[in-house]
Amino acid sequence: MRVLVVEDNRALCEVFAEFLREVGHQPVVVHTAEAALDALRAERHEAMLLDICLPGMSGSDLLKLQVVRELRVPTVVISGRATESQAQDCLRSGAFDFIGKPVALQRLAEVLGCLESRPLARPDAPLERRRAPRTPVALPVRARESNGREWESTSVNLSTTGVKIGAGGVTRPGQEAMLTLTLPDGETRLDVASVVVRADFDGCAFHFLNLSDRQWSQLDDLVRRSDGFRRLHVEPHLRIVHVIGEAISASLDVDEVLRIALDALTQVTGHEISSLHLLSADGAMLHLRGDRGLRPRLRELLRVLPAGQGVLGRVAASGHTVDLADAGASIDLGPSTRAVVDEEGIRAFVCVPVKNRGRPLGVLSLGRRASEPFTQSEIALVEASANQIGLALANAQLHSDTRRQREDLQVVEAQLIEGEKLSTAGKLASGLAHEIRNRLTTILGLAELSLMRSDVSVTSRQFLHTIVEETSVAVRLLQNLLQFAGGHSLEGERCDLREQVEWVVELKSHELQRDGIQVVTELERVPAVLADKTRIQQVLLNLVQNAHQAMAAHAGPRVLTLRLVDAEAHHVRLEVLDTGPGIPPKLLLRIFEAFSTTKPAGEGTGLGLWVSHTIIEHQRGTLRVENRPGGGARFVIELPAAPPDA
Numbered sequence: 001m002r003v004l005v006v007e008d009n010r011a012l013c014e015v016f017a018e019f020l021r022e023v024g025h026q027p028v029v030v031h032t033a034e035a036a037l038d039a040l041r042a043e044r045h046e047a048m049l050l051d052i053c054l055p056g057m058s059g060s061d062l063l064k065l066q067v068v069r070e071l072r073v074p075t076v077v078i079s080g081r082a083t084e085s086q087a088q089d090c091l092r093s094g095a096f097d098f099i100g101k102p103v104a105l106q107r108l109a110e111v112l113g114c115l116e117s118r119p120l121a122r123p124d125a126p127l128e129r130r131r132a133p134r135t136p137v138a139l140p141v142r143a144r145e146s147n148g149r150e151w152e153s154t155s156v157n158l159s160t161t162g163v164k165i166g167a168g169g170v171t172r173p174g175q176e177a178m179l180t181l182t183l184p185d186g187e188t189r190l191d192v193a194s195v196v197v198r199a200d201f202d203g204c205a206f207h208f209l210n211l212s213d214r215q216w217s218q219l220d221d222l223v224r225r226s227d228g229f230r231r232l233h234v235e236p237h238l239r240i241v242h243v244i245g246e247a248i249s250a251s252l253d254v255d256e257v258l259r260i261a262l263d264a265l266t267q268v269t270g271h272e273i274s275s276l277h278l279l280s281a282d283g284a285m286l287h288l289r290g291d292r293g294l295r296p297r298l299r300e301l302l303r304v305l306p307a308g309q310g311v312l313g314r315v316a317a318s319g320h321t322v323d324l325a326d327a328g329a330s331i332d333l334g335p336s337t338r339a340v341v342d343e344e345g346i347r348a349f350v351c352v353p354v355k356n357r358g359r360p361l362g363v364l365s366l367g368r369r370a371s372e373p374f375t376q377s378e379i380a381l382v383e384a385s386a387n388q389i390g391l392a393l394a395n396a397q398l399h400s401d402t403r404r405q406r407e408d409l410q411v412v413e414a415q416l417i418e419g420e421k422l423s424t425a426g427k428l429a430s431g432l433a434h435e436i437r438n439r440l441t442t443i444l445g446l447a448e449l450s451l452m453r454s455d456v457s458v459t460s461r462q463f464l465h466t467i468v469e470e471t472s473v474a475v476r477l478l479q480n481l482l483q484f485a486g487g488h489s490l491e492g493e494r495c496d497l498r499e500q501v502e503w504v505v506e507l508k509s510h511e512l513q514r515d516g517i518q519v520v521t522e523l524e525r526v527p528a529v530l531a532d533k534t535r536i537q538q539v540l541l542n543l544v545q546n547a548h549q550a551m552a553a554h555a556g557p558r559v560l561t562l563r564l565v566d567a568e569a570h571h572v573r574l575e576v577l578d579t580g581p582g583i584p585p586k587l588l589l590r591i592f593e594a595f596s597t598t599k600p601a602g603e604g605t606g607l608g609l610w611v612s613h614t615i616i617e618h619q620r621g622t623l624r625v626e627n628r629p630g631g632g633a634r635f636v637i638e639l640p641a642a643p644p645d646a
Helices: 010-022 033-042 059-064 066-071 084-092 105-115 213-250 254-269 296-301 310-318 338-344 376-451 458-485 497-514 533-552 608-618
Strands: 002-006 026-030 047-051 075-079 097-100 140-145 150-158 162-166 176-182 189-200 203-209 273-279 285-292 304-306 322-324 348-356 359-368 493-495 518-523 529-531 559-567 571-577 622-627 633-640
Touching (some): 002 010, 010 105, 026 033, 033 047, 059 066, 059 075, 059 084, 084 376, 097 105, 162 176, 162 189, 176 203, 189 213, 285 310, 285 359, 304 310, 310 348, 348 376, 359 376, 493 533, 497 559, 533 559, 533 608
Parallel strands (some): 002 047, 518 559
Antiparallel strands (some): 140 150, 140 176, 273 285, 273 359, 285 304, 322 348, 493 529
16 A cells, blocks of 8 residues: 655654555655645555654644545555543544654554555556565564573564564574465475564564575465455455445434444345344443344344453453354353254354453454354454454544533533632622621621610510520621632631531521521530641532431431541541441442532532542641441541741
């Protein structure tokens, strides 16, 4: 394939170019998007390797150009700094895949393998010059180095001039070795003198020395037969992979991609039945997401399967393909399926894992009622299709995550706007509170002056005492409100937690009494802490408010306990205990995450405990929670005690 490499890092360009030549492609290297545009207009390319961050026009901008979209060159985007949103934008613009740097060359080879096709002949196109055609073939190889060391490995590809062998022995170019190649018949062995011409991370390339005519003829026959077999089967298979790839680039709807994949596979493999199962979020179960040709009874039996059991579950767990030539005698789809499989008359059966970047996602299964087994070429097609489906699932998950994050940001934005409104209302209330307090002071003063008069009747005196008491309570409440609405200290100050608890209890006492909640305070004499008083009040008020709401909607005893004690390591512990329903176990581990709430929809934002946890951490303390054995929740705040000279 002619592959256009668009990368501004020249050292990386050399690596990509050498690798592409090694795996049989023809690289064309440019360093800017403008040069890439000229190259695309000048001649046909079967693929493009595109970096996002380029001088001048960026790679993502190049993808969006109409002329590039019309050329429909499959593009693999690479980047070391792109965000998820940028990756999603590239996929929306038509990119076939996205690979982060550092680029794993094996991963790149797999992606290009999905795109590889025979280039269209052009009269003006120069012929690709190579010393000899090579073909991927796995042959057992035994090497004997000049220093006497021997080792065994397997060939990666082969030509009449050399062979590439998987890593196993010599690593320095220039070393000589005698290679013994065992041909596919298992009996013929060729002893060939060779020299290492290239060594890299995945093996060594050897050049053959002094081949005899007979040896050259044997190698040439093997290469031609292998290459002819590949040409015979690769074109229709690549068309199917291309159809699935186009479906991935055109839609983020998983069900649509699965439908296209199953329909396309049927055109080549000729199977009568097929199914695609995806793993549940916890990886415990396989759920049927698509099928072709399944009768109702078998479909119902295959609708949900346990991972790790039956052939489908084992493939999902192991990640290895299973090919059964005589499925009628050996297939095991799970409990109670034997009779149904016999009724279906399934003979040949193949099941391949669906994965993405090594993570198992599900399984793709095909079955035939005819007796012909699936060929290795057909199995390779099914595996390639499963890889494409894995890409589709990853793209859809990326889209879903991005959409969810956008929705979360919209919620946060709305809450910030609401917070600004509350802040403005708080400032207004603060100003009004000052004015109201002045009026209350006048009322309180007049009442006290009236009590000083000797001519006031007994009844009037009782009324005046009541006015004084209630007005004094109102003044204290306003004072607390002003204190809470006031500014926060930028540095910690000596804070008496006992005073803060008493402040919150006094502020909430009326509401708690109204809902029949008994307040119990167990406040020991403990050292002061070094903290922002207003922030500590905010946390306590939030915890008491949550406990109040939990108990108000819960039948049974309603007791709110606030306990203040010394803790280990020169810390002070403050506990808030309630007798409510407690916290659901599934939510307990993430109760301090943003948007986690036990309240019904519309009654809570899920930010209160998150904010409280953040405040306590900023005060160098900890906030944790647990369910009480007898029911209810227990929140524990621990703060470091202030030094005596603080």
